[in-house]
Amino acid sequence: YYYLPYMYCMDPEMLDPTYWEGKVAMVGASLPGLMDLRNTPVQETFAGVEIHANVMNSILQNQFVKKTSPTKNFNTILFLTILTGLIISLPKKTLYTIPVPIVGMIAWWAFTLFQFFNHLIMWETVRPMLSIFGTYGGVFLYNFFGAEKDKRFLKDTFSTYISPTLIDQMFDAKEEPQLGGEEGYHTAFFTDIQSFSAFSEKLSATDLVELLNDYLTEMTDILLENKGTLDKYIGDAIVAFYGAPAPVNDHEYYACRTAVLMQKGLSEMRDRWRGEGDRWPEIVHNMQNRIGINTGQMVTGNMGSTMRMNYTMMGDTVNLAARLESSAKQYGIYIQVANESYIACKDKFVWRDLDFVRVMGKTEPAQVYELVAITGEETDKEKTFLKAYHEALALYRNQEWDKAKEAFKAADELEDMFAGRKTNPSRVYIPRCDHWKESPPGDDWDGVWTLTSK
Structure with missing residues (x-):
């Protein structure tokens, strides 16, 4: 609506009278002092005359507010x-x-x-x-x-030993853990610190606990971030598995990825400890851990007594994974993986064909590999010594003992013998060449070597 001063309506010289043709004029006050301002639902101060104008407009236009x-x-x-x-x-x-x-x-x-x-x-x-x-x-x-x-x-x-992602997966799929054991195809994972007993001789009890807690926290975080299930701690050892209680696709891959990331994490921890100067002795600066991985049928579930139970794993697959972790020291390597795990993710990692071996406590031989790096992340040095090593291994399995021995010696020169590493796979094969040369295995030899210690 238009507001015009009252004088415009009375003086034709100020406003042409033809302006009013076809229009309706309402006369009223809009000044606050004249007390004709009203509250409405759409405006706090509304001129009273405009309320009348709205009513008249609604009547003329036949347009009314409808509730x-x-x-x-x-x-x-x-x-x-x-x-x-x-x-x-x-x-x-x-x-x-x-x-x-x-x-x-x-x-x-x-x-x-x-x-x-x-x-x-x-x-x-x-x-x-x-x-x-x-x-x-x-x-x-x-x-x-x-x-x-x-x-x-x-x-x-379960948050203390299962990653949050797996807990959400269990809830979404309505997969609650079952009491008792349940058999399934999973991956077992074992790791512990190399020569940990020597640490207790160099460190006080307080420092040893601080060091171990620091180490276990870092390693467990990596484990849980990669969909692993923490079984238990046994001193410095970590026991874990993949694929239970909630299913994990490519659990072999995640176990191997965990192993590589644990080695990287430990390397960063060693750098940090060295940066603290004399806070830690040299044995801490050179700390290494060994890892064993195997995949197969095993039983997982709540086991123990009716008073106290633990969610854990059991089976022959588990036993072999534990043997692979302990026997890794005989080869001077730090990640040993069984054939079943290797086959499932061989294209995603760089491997060393290690051995066809019968470990202590087992009658069936197992083909084992060293996990070196994630594919694409291997160093030039690793590429060089792996090429030399595999050429020597081919001569060994072809029973060309003298050539294999010389080839292993050449490969040994390329190995990285850092502090704390006492041997390497090439050194292990050199005396074997002498042994088989003196006592030939025969044409039907299956390549198996039996370990006599854990």
């Missing part, structure tokens, strides 16, 4: 309640739904304003917004105290 019916209001509230419930039930984590009620209430408020100013339809504003907020609050509380309770139980029970 929605109680039935329509009820159906709207019901629709918004169901829609809000469906939307906030989609995200896996309840906290992700916090923006939903805020956006919903703002959207409804904007919709009611649009309907009023453009179509003169007056929708209910408060109760639909309360229904959105109330629905969110109800579902949130249900998830937190109901559905989330089960997830919190799993996390409280």
